[in-house]
Amino acid sequence: MTVEFGVLGSVEGSIDGRPVALGHARQRGVLAVLLVDVDHPVTVDQLIDRAWGHHPPRQARSTLRGYLSRLRQALAATREAVIARQPGGYVLTTVGTVTVDMHSFRRLAAQARATGDDTRAAALFEQSLRLWRAEPFAALDTPWLNALRDALVQERLAAQLDLGDLRLRLGQHTALLPELSARAAAHPLDEHLAGQLMLALHRNGRSAEALDHYHRTRDRLARELGIDPGPALREIQTAVLRQDTAPGAVPQPGAPTQPSPPPAQLPLSVAAFTGRDVELARLDRLLSAAAKAGAGTGAGAGAGAGAGAGAGAGPVRPAAVVISAVSGTAGVGKTALAVHWAHRIREAFPDGQLYVNLRGFVPGGSITDPAEAVRGFLDALGVPPARIPNGLEAQAGLYRSLLADRRVLVVLDNARDAEQVRPLLPGAPGCLALVTSRNRLTGLAATEGAHLLSVDLLTPGQARDLLAGRLGPHRTAAEPSAANEIVTRCAGLPLALAIVAARAADQLHLPLAVLAGEGGRHSSERPGRRGPGHPGTRGVLLVLPSAEQRRGPAAPAAGPAPRTGHRAARGRRPGRSATRPHQHPGDRTDPRQPAHRTHPGPVRPPRPAPHLRHRTGHHPRRRRHPTCGNTPHARPLSAHRPRRRRPADPSQEDSHQSDPCSTGLCS
Template sequence: MVSFGLLGSVEVRVDGTEVNLGHARQQCVLVALLVEANHVVAVDQLVDRVWGERPPRRVQGTLYSYLSRLRQALAPAAEQVSIVRRSGGYVLSVEETAVDLHRFRRLVGEARAADEDERASALFAQALGLWRGRAFTALDTPWFTTLREALERERTAAELDHTDLRLRMGRHTGLLAELSTRSEAHPLDERLAGQLMVALYRSGRPAQALHHYQEIRCRLAEELGTDPSPPLQDLHQRILTADPALTAPATPSTAGSGRRPVPVPRQLPASPPVFIGRIPELATLDRLLDPQAAPGGTVMVSAIGGVGGVGKSWLVLHWAHNRLEHFPDGQLYINLRGFDPSGEPLAPAVAVRGFLDALGADPAEIPAELDGQTGLYRSLTSDKRLLIVLDNACDTAQLLPLLPGSSTCTVLITSRRQLTGLAVSHGARSLDLDVLPDTEARHLLIRHLGHRRTAAEPDAVATLLTYCAGLPLAISILAARAAAGPDLPLSALAEEVQEAATRLDALDTGDMAADLRAVFSSSYHALEPDTAQAFRLIGLAPGPDISVSATASLTGLPVARVRVLLRKLRAAHLVQEHTPGRHRMHDLIRLYATEQGHGQPVSVSEAALHRLADFYLHTAHTAAGLLDAHRDQIPLAAARPGVVPEEMADRGAALDWFTAEHRVLYAAVDLAAGLGLDAHAWQLARALETFFDYRGHLHDWAASQRTALKAARRLGERSWQADAHRSLGVAYTQMGRLDEGHTHFHQALELYDHLGDRVSQAHTYRGLGWVCDRQGRPREALDHNERALRLYRRADHRGGQAMALNNAGWLHAMLGQYERTLDYCAQAVALNREIDDRHAEAGAWDSLGYAHHHLARYADATGCYERALDLVRGVGDRFNETEILRHLGDTHLAAGDHEAARLVWRQALEIAEEIGHPAADELRDALMDPARDLSEDQSEDTRRGRS
C-alpha cells in the first residue's frame, strides 16, 4: 500500500516503509505532479513550479533525470502509482485517497454535506488530523509558497467550520484552550474572535468574552483603521444583554446526567511565530511517535537540554503544534520555572493540582497529599493519548510526580540541567541542543527583520550574527529591538554588540524574559559555590577552550576535583566538552562569566591567571625541547604552588599537545603580557617557534614575536630583544616579506655584536644569507653563510656547522656548482647524523636531491627526496614536507613520469592548502600545466631548513 504525505514534510510510504525521495528539488517535481494527480501537467508548468524564474541551463535534461529517479524510488509500488509521458507533459496516476491533500479535500467536502452533526464533526476531525505541519515543508519556489498559503486558508476555513459545528453541539468547554491559542496566532480574524467569545460566554466567563471583543476592536482600529464587522458587533450586543439564544444546547453526554463534562485539555502555548532549522532534532522527536519505540510498554520521555536561550521550548512547541493529530486526548503543559530569574521553581504539588483541574477531576475527590494526587493524576491519564510538556524543569525530583504511568502518553521535558537521574529511572532520551549553524542563524534574523532591511546593511548583519554566535534568544532580542525602532540603523546595534563592555546590555529588551544576562544569571545562581568559582575563573581563561589539566592549575585544585566541577558545569549546560578532555563556553556565556569573575577580589583572579600562565609556559617549554632537542635552552623560574605542568613521553605527544593547545597558547602570550608577566610572554613565544615553523603558522608566529619583542623592551633584556628580532626575521622571510625580514636580521645582528654573542651572530648571518638567496643574490648570500660557518667552528657549535654546510651547498647549487653542493651537503648529512638532528638532516638530503636532479641523476635525486620525506614526516614538519614534495614532483617530471609528478604535487597541495603554505598557488599552476618545473623558480624557495 502506498501513501503520499504533502500536509507537512513531504513523505512517501510503501507498506509502512518510508521511501527516500532524494533532494528538495526532486521532491518539488513529485509534489507538482501529486497536486494534480491523474491530470497532465505540462513541461513548462513543471519547470515553472520547480525552478521559478531561475531554471538551470539544461532544464529539460535535469527534469528528465529527476523523473527517472522518482520512477526508481516508486518502483516498489509500481502497481499503484506511475509517472508517464503524455502529449505536452506528464501525469502521475494514483488513487487520490492515497494522497493526504486530496483526502483532506474530500473529507472536508463530505463533512460540509453531511446531514448529521456527529458524522460531520468526525469527518472534520479526520480531515484536520491529516495535517502534520506546514504543507510541503522546505519546498520554497514561488509556486509552492503561493499554493502553501492557499492550503493554509483551506485548513483555516475547515477549522472554523468545525468549530461552528462543535459550538452548535454544545462542546464549548473543550474548545476554550484551542480557540485561545488560535486567536493568539490570528489576532485579526473576526470569525475566530466571535467563536472564542461564544465559548467564553457559554463557559460562564462573559467578562472575558467582552474583554476579548475590546481587544480585537482596538487592534482593528490601530492596524486596519476599521471597526468590527456587523456580525461581531451584534454578538457583542447579545452578550451584553445576555441573549437567551446564546445559551449552549444540552449535549447527549451531559443532558440530564448531572455529571461534569470531561474536558479535552489543550494547554500548549502558541507555537513560536518564527522557527528556523532544527531538522535533525525534529526527526529525533518524531521517533517518539513510533509505536515500536517504547520497549516494554514504557512511557516515552524525551529530555531536551541546553543552555538558556538556545531554543529548547521553541523546539518543543513547534514540534507539538505540528503533531497534534497524534494526541487526540489533549495536551498538558506547565512551566516549572526551574530557572526563573523572578522566583522559585514551581512546587510539584502545585503542578500536579493544575493538571488534575485540566483533566476535569472533581475538586471534592482530589486527595490532600501529594502521593494521592499523583496516583489520581496517573489514573486519569491512563490509556489516554496525551502529550505532556514539562517546560523549564529544575531537577529530577521536581519531575517524578508529573510523569504518567501509561505508555500511551508522550512526555517532553526541557531543562538547563542534564537529567541523568531521569535517564536511569525512566529511560528518558536525552537531546541536547547546540547553537544554530551560521546559515540557519542568518535565516532566523532575516525572518525577523525582512529581506529588505537586512540586505540594506550586510556588514551590520554579519556583525550581529558574529556576536550572537548562533544563540536564538540573542538573535531574537536584537531583532525585537530593531523592530521596535524601524528607523534605528542596524549598524547602531552592531556597534553595541561589538563592544564587550556593552554587549550584554545590548541583549536586553527591558523584559526579564528577554534579558540574556537575566537568563544566564538564573543558571549561574543555581550553582554550588565551588562550581560557581570554577565557572568564573574559566571565563577569564584565554583562548577558545581549556583542558582539564589547565583548569586544575587555573583553580589550584586537584585534577580529580576539577573533573567533578566540570561535570556539574556540563550538567548545567554552562560549558561543553566539545572534544574529550577539552571544554569551551559559548561566547556570550563566557562574557557573563567574565563579568562575574571581575566581581571577585583582584588578587584571586590574578593569582589564578598567573598559575595558568605558569602551566602553559612550563608545559610548552618541555614540549618544545622534545620537538627540537638541539635548540638553545633557557632557564625558567619555578612555577607557583598548585601548578602541575603536563608530562609528555615523546616528540609525538609534544606535537599533539601543541596542536590541541595552539589557539590557546597564542592567546596566552597576550594574556601574560596583559598581566605584566613580560618574562612569561617572551619565553612562551619562544617556546612556540618550532611548532609554528613545523605547521606553517607564520602569521601567529610573527604576531607572538611582536608581543615578545615589546615585553623584552619593557624588561630591558637586550639579548631577548635580539632573539625576538631574529625570530621575526625568520618568520617574515618565510612569509616572503623579505625587506622586513632583512631589517629584523640586521637589528638582531647589531644587538648580538654589542653583547658579544658569537653563536647568535652566526645564526643571524645564516638568516641574512637566506634573505639574500630569496632576493636572487646568491653570491652575497654565500658570503653571509661562510661568515656564519667560521663563527660556528670557532665556537665548536656542531649543529650550526651542519646547517651552514647545508646552506652553503644549496647556494652553490643556485650558482650552478652542483658537484660542490654534493660535497657540502654530504658533510652536513654526516654531521647531523653524529649529533642526531633528524630535522636538519632532512634539509641536507633535500639539497642533495636538488643537486642530483640538476645533474640529471633522477634516480639518485628521487632516493634523496624520499629519505628527506621519511625524516621530515618523523618530526611532523609539514611546511618542509610540502617543499620536498614539490622538488620530488619536479624530478618525476624531468624523468618523464608525468603521472608520478602530479601525484606528489597533489599531496603537496593538500598540505599547502591546509597550513596556508605560500607555494599553494604555484602548485595549482603546476597541476594545470604539468610541463612546468617548479625547481627552476629558485627565488621562491622558502624552505625553513636553509635559514
C-alpha cells in the first residue's frame, strides 16, 4: 500500500492513488504541522500555535482533539500512517512506503549536491523540482506556516540555480534560455541568476543582449542597494567583451572550490582513560544490536559484531537512528566517556563525526542555541553560506537531508534538556547521536526511543587506577596511604582527581602526603585563602572539600539544620543550646551549605523576627557607645515612646536625638 502526502501546494493525501478527504483548511493545517515533523512528536501547545497562530479558539485543546479524531478516521484505511498520542503531544508515525513531498524534495536536493556526476545531479534536481505543484501550504495562513513557506521557496530557488549551473555545463543553454529569462525577471537583484542569463545569451550568439542585461543589473543594484556587481558577474562581463566562446558557468557565492572532506570534529580523547568498562560494554551492545537489526532487514548486512569489542570485528553500521543519552552529575566524566567511545567507533562512521558543546550548564555563560549548532553542522558539511536557508526548521531539514544515506556520528555534549537536542538529531538510518547531560533526558527515551545510560562515581579501585595513570604507578606506590587519602577526599569524581593529579604532576618535588594533608587541614577554609604550607595550594583547597561533599551517601550525616526565625525563638526552651544535640558547637557541616561556606566556628544564634527582638534581647545593630563603651540593649515595650515629629528647622535635628547614656539604656 502506497501512502503519499503533499504540502508543496495544497495539503493533500492519497492511498494507492485515491485521494483522501482531509477536511477543511484548519484541519488540513493540523495535519500539515504533523507532516513537517513526521515521525517526531509535536506538543499540544506547538500544534495549537502552529495551526492557529495568535488567534486560537477558546476551547483550543478540545477542538484540536476533534480534528485529530477526524484525521484518524480519514486515514483508517491504512496502518502505514498513524496519528498516535504520546506524553505531551502527538506524532504521525509512518513506515518506509509513506512519502511526504517536502521531505522527498529536500532529500533529493541533498543527494544531487553530494554526487559528483553532473548528469546524475541534474536528473535528481529535476526530480525534486517536479514535486512542486504550487505555493507550499496553499490556503493556510499562520505565522509559523508563512515562515516555513518562505524558507521552502528559498530552497526551491537554490535548487533551480544549482540545476541551471549543471545544465549550462552540460551545454543545454538553448533550452534553458526561456526559463532563465522568466526567472531573472522575477528576481532582478540576484547576481547568480543574472550571470546564468548572460552566459545563455552569449552562447546563443546574443552577446549584445548579455551586455545590456549586465548594465541594467548594475544600475539597479546601485540604485536600490548602493552596491556594485560582485567579481563573479564582472568576470562574465569581461568574458563576453573578449568574445570568449565558452566562458565557464558563474560560480556560486561562497561555493567551495573542491568537495569538502568529511567532518572530523571529535575533541581529543582523554589521556590514560581508566575504568568505565561496564558503561563501554553497554554502549557497544547498543551499537551491535542496531547492526543485527539491520542485518535482519538487509540494511546492515556484513556489519561486525561489536565496535571495539573484538579485533576481528568489522565496523558496525547501525540500521536505524540510534540515540544514546548519557547522564550524571557534574565532574563525573560524561564527556570523557562519550568522546573516548566515539573515538573507538569512528571507523563505523566514515562519512564524518560531528561534535558540539551545547553549554547547557555553563555558569554565567550563554546556552548554545539549536539554530547556532545546526548552522555549525551545515558549515562542517560543506554547505556554502549563501545556500543555508533562514529559520531553524528549514536549516534542520537541510541538515537531515545532508545526512540521508550517510553514516555520521553526532556527539551532542552538555545538553540542558530534550528540546535543545531534538533539532540536532539525524533522521536517516545509519547515523548515531550520542548525548550527554546532567539531567536524565527521559523525554528523549519516551518520544525518540533514546537509550538512557547513567554514569556513577568511580569506585575506589578505579579512582586509584586513574591517579596512578596520571602520576605513574611508582609515585602512588611510594605513598599508598597518601594516595588513598586523596582518592577518599575526591569522592570518586574523575574531574577532582584530574585536577589534583595535574597539581602533583606540576610540582614533582611536592609529596602526595602534603596534598592529602592540606586537603584535610584546610578543607574548611574559604576559597582564595591559602594555607600556611606550600605556596599555590589554592587549587587543592578548592577541589578536595567540594568533591567530598559531592559524595552524597558516603558523607557524614549532618542532621537537620537549626531552625531560625521567630518559630525557633518561641520553640526553644530557656538555656537550650542553639546547636543540634548530636553536633559539637565547633562543627558546622550543614550539607545544604556550599563547600566554600564550610568553616569552623560556633553556629550563629538564630535571628528572631523583627517583632520578637524585644523579647529575646536581640538587636542586629548594637554598637558600643563611644563615650562610656557600654552596649545599649533593646528597649522594653514599656519604654517605647510615640514617634517624635521632625522639627521644622532641619538645623535642630541633632538636638532631638536621644543619647543612650542619658536615657539609661547603657548597662
